[in-house]
Amino acid sequence: xxxxxxxxxxxxxxxxxxxxxxxxxxxxxxxxxxxxxxxxxxxxxxxxxxxxxxxxxxxxxxxxxxxxxxxxxxxxxxxxxxxxxxxxxxxxxxxxxxxxxxxxxxxxxxxxxxxxxxxxxxxxxxxxxxxxxxxxxxxxxxxxxxxxxxxxxxxxxxxxxxxxxxxxxxxxxxxxxxxxxxxxxxxxxxxxxxxxxxxxxxxxxxxxxxxxxxxxxxxxxxxxxxxxxxxxxxxxxxxxxxxxxxxxxxxxxxxxxxxxxxxxxxxxxxxxxxxxxxxxxxxxxxxxxxxxxxxxxxxxxxxxxxxxxxxxxxxxxxxxxxxxxxxxxxxxxxxxxxxxxxxxxxxxxxxxxxxxxxxxxxxxxxxxxxxxxxxxxxxxxxx
Amino acid sequence: xxxxxxxxxxxxxxxxxxxxxxxxxxxxxxxxxxxxxxxxxxxxxxxxxxxxxxxxxxxxxxxxxxxxxxxxxxxxxxxxxxxxxxxxxxxxxxxxxxxxxxxxxxxxxxxxxxxxxxxxxxxxxxxxxxxxxxxxxxxxxxxxxxxxxxxxxxxxxxxxxxxxxxxxxxxxxxxxxxxxxxxxxxxxxxxxxxxxxxxxxxxxxxxxxx
Numbered sequence: 001x002x003x004x005x006x007x008x009x010x011x012x013x014x015x016x017x018x019x020x021x022x023x024x025x026x027x028x029x030x031x032x033x034x035x036x037x038x039x040x041x042x043x044x045x046x047x048x049x050x051x052x053x054x055x056x057x058x059x060x061x062x063x064x065x066x067x068x069x070x071x072x073x074x075x076x077x078x079x080x081x082x083x084x085x086x087x088x089x090x091x092x093x094x095x096x097x098x099x100x101x102x103x104x105x106x107x108x109x110x111x112x113x114x115x116x117x118x119x120x121x122x123x124x125x126x127x128x129x130x131x132x133x134x135x136x137x138x139x140x141x142x143x144x145x146x147x148x149x150x151x152x153x154x155x156x157x158x159x160x161x162x163x164x165x166x167x168x169x170x171x172x173x174x175x176x177x178x179x180x181x182x183x184x185x186x187x188x189x190x191x192x193x194x195x196x197x198x199x200x201x202x203x204x205x206x207x208x209x210x211x212x213x214x215x216x217x218x219x220x221x222x223x224x225x226x227x228x229x230x231x232x233x234x235x236x237x238x239x240x241x242x243x244x245x246x247x248x249x250x251x252x253x254x255x256x257x258x259x260x261x262x263x264x265x266x267x268x269x270x271x272x273x274x275x276x277x278x279x280x281x282x283x284x285x286x287x288x289x290x291x292x293x294x295x296x297x298x299x300x301x302x303x304x305x306x307x308x309x310x311x312x313x314x315x316x317x318x319x320x321x322x323x324x325x326x327x328x329x330x331x332x333x334x335x336x337x338x339x340x341x342x343x344x345x346x347x348x349x350x351x352x353x354x355x356x357x358x359x360x361x362x363x364x365x366x367x368x369x370x371x372x373x374x375x376x377x378x379x380x381x382x383x
Numbered sequence: 384x385x386x387x388x389x390x391x392x393x394x395x396x397x398x399x400x401x402x403x404x405x406x407x408x409x410x411x412x413x414x415x416x417x418x419x420x421x422x423x424x425x426x427x428x429x430x431x432x433x434x435x436x437x438x439x440x441x442x443x444x445x446x447x448x449x450x451x452x453x454x455x456x457x458x459x460x461x462x463x464x465x466x467x468x469x470x471x472x473x474x475x476x477x478x479x480x481x482x483x484x485x486x487x488x489x490x491x492x493x494x495x496x497x498x499x500x501x502x503x504x505x506x507x508x509x510x511x512x513x514x515x516x517x518x519x520x521x522x523x524x525x526x527x528x529x530x531x532x533x534x535x536x537x538x539x540x541x542x543x544x545x546x547x548x549x550x551x552x553x554x555x556x557x558x559x560x561x562x563x564x565x566x567x568x569x570x571x572x573x574x575x576x577x578x579x580x581x582x583x584x585x586x587x588x589x590x591x592x593x
Contacts, residue, residue, distance in 0.1 A: 016571060019545070019552075019570055019571065019574055020551065020552040020553075020567060020570065021551035021552055021553060022551065029578070030546070030574070033527060033546050033577075034546050034549070036523060036524050036527050037524060037527060037528065037546050037547045038547075039521075039524055040441060040446055040524065040528060040547045041437075041547055041548060041549065042433060042434045042437035042438070042453070042548060043450070047425075047426060047429040047433070047454065047457055048454060147463075147466035147467065147468065148467075148468055148469070150479060151479070151483060153483075153486075180486070182479040182482060182483055183479075184472050184475040184476045184479050184560075185472075203475075205479065205482060221482075221536040221537075222482070222536055222537060222540075223561075237537070238535060238536055238537030238569075239535030239536065239537050239538070255535075256535070257535060257576075293572070348564055348565070348567075348568035349568075350565070351562075351564075
């Protein structure tokens with residue numbers, strides 16, 4: 001099929017080709033932007049590496065070896081023996097060395113603590129082992145890292161416990177505070193338990209905050225994250241955020257560049273009782289303010305809405321993002337999972353198979369850690 | 384300090400490394416060689432990935448600081464390379480180091496200076512970019528860059544890699560570890576938002592100032 005350049009649709013497609021790889025008909029606007037911005041381009045400056053450390057000079061070794069004569073070795077052995085005996089009799093018994101896999105902890109500021117032990121700024125990275133807790137106060141920050149996982153930074157006033165670390169799953173519990181996670185492990189590997197939801201990394205970097213009352217907020221900066229509690233799921237792609245509360249679990253995610261009215265309406269819908277006038281008003285505002293980009297929120301709204309509301313959501317959603325082949329109104333109103341998955345994939349926000357794989361590989365139920373936290377907050381209620 | 388000028392730039396010709404490197408073999412072989420201490424291989428990785436790192440940093444920090452931070456990122460990556468068990472994760476791993484370095488940069492500088500690109504350039508010893516494109520004013524270039532930086536992270540990074548660093552969508556996906564679909568969507572949406580910010584219609588312009 002040949003493209004007709006006079007057709008506006010084809011013109012748009014051609015311009016997208018140029019945006020993708022500079023092929024097709026050049027887009028004058030993009031060309032101009034490329035030209036204007038060319039001065040910022042990487043200038044191929046040479047990489048300067050530190051000099052390699054030379055091996056110990058032969059001369060020094062040649063001097064050292066003759067010094068190790070038999071009488072000197074005997075004297076050194078005697079001193080060593082005496083010191084060992086002294087230590088054996090007088091030194092306090094020490095606890096058995098800690099073993100097992102551990103994550104590196106670095107002091108970024110102040111005096112973060114593992115348990116009651118402070119981590120000095122100057123010391124080599126400390127180790128956080130399964131079951132141990134890393135705490136920062138008003139003035140301290142710390143980073144947690146694991147070679148195959150990524151890096152997690154703790155802001156002040158945060159408390160994190162390492163729950164699990166093995167080849168397939170890395171899990172922490174964030175009781176309170178803020179973490180910034182940059183993860184390069186495969187999607188679904190890194191999991192964070194919070195008092196009101198479980199955050200599952202799906203290939204991304206994000207910031208997660210937990211307040212003292214157990215509520216939380218997640219902002220994704222790259223990739224996407226799944227938020228999960230009691231079968232209630234929210235997916236948060238880059239540029240979006242999602243709140244979670246102990247009584248409600250994850251709320252409806254929304255893009256942070258949505259209109260203020262849209263964002264307020266989403267929050268209001270999440271917190272209003274079903275069949276209340278507040279909820280009806282919130283839904284009406286959501287539907288009137290929604291842009292095509294806000295299909296993210298509308299897709300989630302399909303699950304949160306009652307059947308009557310769902311029909312309204314479907315109508316607006318289908319107007320903004322036509323359902324792909326194989327997706328029918330009846331199927332969506334009946335919450336057919338395969339159709340909902342197809343529609344999600346058509347949004348280009350992430351492949352939902354990644355999430356389904358996680359659901360199959362991990363228990364879809366709330367983790368024991370989150371359950372424990374929920375019980376502490378005495379606020380468990382299935383949405 | 385030893386300069387790897389011959390290794391750091393493809394223009395300078397291939398370094399004296401094994402045949403896999405010289406023939407532009409897969410990055411996996413380079414990464415494995417670099418893990419074994421082959422500095423030439425690391426230099427080639429720098430040549431292949433420095434544009435990506437530069438773009439990621441440019442999306443977040445003042446232009447005058449980007450070159451130094453690119454060096455920092457690779458200097459941070461070098462000693463940690465052995466900890467990377469799966470070489471296929473190298474692109475995402477390196478990109479994460481770059482994003483973290485940008486975050487660190489902002490934690491150590493006054494917020495007011497963070498994205499004030501024009502004043503940052505004026506205060507810096509580094510001349511404002513204008514040498515090669517005198518037809519465009521530096522102010523105009525900075526204004527466009529600021530507009531891109533005002534976009535969500537997911538859009539500004541691929542847009543800068545495409546419009547500034549000249550990488551194709553395929554290359555962006557390969558270098559950052561993202562899927563083609565994600566890159567395509569982010570480029571498209573980012574461009575739409577950029578057009579809105581710059582106050583232009585989606586149709587091709589007839590020229591003039593942005």
